[in-house]
Amino acid sequence: MTALSVFELNQTKNKLKKDDNMLKAICAVLLSAVVISSLAGCNTVRGFGEDVQAVGGAIKRV
Numbered sequence: 001m002t003a004l005s006v007f008e009l010n011q012t013k014n015k016l017k018k019d020d021n022m023l024k025a026i027c028a029v030l031l032s033a034v035v036i037s038s039l040a041g042c043n044t045v046r047g048f049g050e051d052v053q054a055v056g057g058a059i060k061r062v
Helices: 003-041 045-061
Strands: none
Touching: none
């Protein structure tokens, strides 16, 4: 294996690590947005219970 090919392999490995880190960051942001939206949608425990009941009723009707 030549020095050039080792250098190219290291560059490729570094790029894949950067891509993996970016994917993890995007997933973390999306997950945070979903959690925040869920919490904003039902501000209280009662509201959450009503939401769960509504979903259960909708599933029962189908």
